[in-house]
Amino acid sequence: MLKGKDIVSISDLSEREMQRIFSVARDMIPIAEGKEKSELLRGSILATLFFEPSTRTRLSFESAMHRLGGSVIGFSNPASTSLSKGETLADTIRTVNSYSDVIVVRHPLEGAARLAAEFAENPVINAGDGAGQHPTQTLLDIFTMLQEFGHVDGLKISLIGDLRYGRTVHSLAVALSYLGADVHLISPRTLKMPKHVIREMHHEPEIHERIDDVLRDSDVFYVTRIQKERFPDPAEYAKVANSYTITRKMTEEMKKEAIIMHPLPRVTEIEPEVDYTPRARYFKQAFYGVPVRMAILALVLGAIE
Amino acid sequence: MNEQTLKVQKIKNGIVIDHIPCGMALKVLKILGIEGDRGSTVTMAMHVNGKNGPKDIVKIEDRNLDEREIDKIALIAPSATVNIVENYEVVKKHRVHVPMQIKGIVKCMNPKCITNQREPVESEFTVLSEEPLILKCRYCGREMKQKDVIESII
Structure with a gap:
């Protein structure tokens, strides 16, 4: 239902899709708590591009991916990236898209996640763009x-x-x-x-x-x-x-x-x-951020229908 | 020849933009990039009494309008009509209409919108309402009213 889908704004999701995310998230709770192990996303790579600082959102996405057996690449300090050399977001996204299977992006400018979704073939999840959306x-x-x-x-x-x-x-x-x-x-x-x-x-x-x-x-x-x-x-x-x-x-x-x-x-x-x-x-x-993000990752990557 | 025709002379070939809301004629010229210093002869009349009350008229000789220009006019003068004149006769007359999607002709007024950065994208808006005009940026979601749109036409 959600395979390959970008989640840029909450209005991108129908009520049925939201209910699906919630139902999968409920099943993910024991894995999020570390009580059960999972290899559901083994071999998949999540790229977390944080052009702006974040604690909870980034760590819970990374925890979600690790709990499901997947890997994480990314940065949380744009000063150390080619962005500081003046690269456009569009170019960064096109490149990172070829290194990963799903991208999570946080950016200080509004509409950045929509732009990222247009330039990435893989699903893009908005983790906050300026004063804009944080679905x-x-x-x-x-x-x-x-x-x-x-x-x-x-x-x-x-x-x-x-x-x-x-x-x-x-x-x-x-x-x-x-x-x-x-x-x-x-x-x-x-x-x-x-x-x-x-x-x-x-x-x-x-x-x-x-x-x-x-x-x-x-x-x-x-x-x-x-x-x-x-x-x-x-x-x-x-x-x-x-x-x-x-x-x-x-x-x-x-x-x-x-x-x-x-x-x-x-x-x-x-x-x-x-x-x-x-x-x-x-x-x-704050804890529920993990099972919900596990559900989102598993669904957009198509590991769960 | 009646008094009205004397005020705004007929043209041989070109376009007549009629029924422009009062006071908007100069803005219409501005968005068409016509400054009057070269090219076509331009005649403009402001606050002319028409059948449905006062209006502005712009006549531009030996010039055509492309779709993008007509869309721009629709944004600032939704009541306007564009008449194409050939050999003193109106050969085609169409009312402008605001398109559902506005791409690349208005700049988003939000300075923090990604479309205002050095990124390879065109601005894009959805028309939420035609009358009064309200546009919504497809990227940052900022809504713009007609007053803001006029200032932001590219």
Whole structure:
């Protein structure tokens, strides 16, 4: 179903294809945990081209490939590559395509992954292009919710923090609305979800400015990092960052089944004490990146139908 | 000869771009690369009273338009008609229309879009809406309104 497919944007995937990825990811969990061994992708080579730093995304892709018996080549420091000599991305991609079977690319410029997909014959997976798309993050976020609740439709999901620049929340908001979730947006006025994203959503989300408005009845709190550099005035940043922090005290008012998610890295937006409450799921969520990416690699390489 | 014809003289051979929204005639000339310093004789009339209200008209002698140029006109003057004149007669008349895909004629306004780098690709947009005009970059996803498009025609 997904053999040879590029995954550049979440909208490249039909709901059926997403369900297929989730179902394969579920089977991959014991292998991702190291409890079972697999040689499913033995002989296949993944190229990871990270033109921009990343910890989780790159390592989880590499872990996914190794867990399935495949090999990994690539770089995470473009300064040491021919890119620094002025090579075009198109040329880098054409070359790397001939050294590997699947390419994962992260690039600071928007639309870079679409371009890479055009120049590579093998499948290209977007691991984030500038402020653009990051579809595998969206998939692992939805997978986490499915693992926790068994469904997404009808869940009250509150997206909190920087909804303007945070690249993961745009495609997540759109995908969740199509899957029937009740999406709520909570952000400072200056970091609101862009209108074009709201226009793409299946139905109009509810917009709030305070976490308190959704604290008692949300099923999922999806918290994102508010970046200091978005605020010219440090005092203004401190004020905003403070009012969008999840505290241990707040978790006591949440529903018993509610979970807190975060794409990580986290800075101050979730108090460290929250980690020890039954609400915290962000580390579990980060782990799910591995089985989801294993499923994607196995499917686009055609090792699994 | 009526007053209107006196204002905008008939041409022998060439094209007449009619029903241009008011104030857009200069932009039409700009995107066609006509500066008036050489080549064809150009006549332009702005804010002319027409049957359906005021409009601009551009007449260019001894010149043809290719498809790419007609597409460009459609982006800034979707109501325009292009008349081909031969020996003082209109031999062909067609309304411009905005194509579904716009390739290579508009530059993406997002400076961080990959198409604005030294890469071997042409810009490409999907038309989300014709009226009002909204284009979406196929690469970075940035949406552009007509005002931005006019500034970005290549």
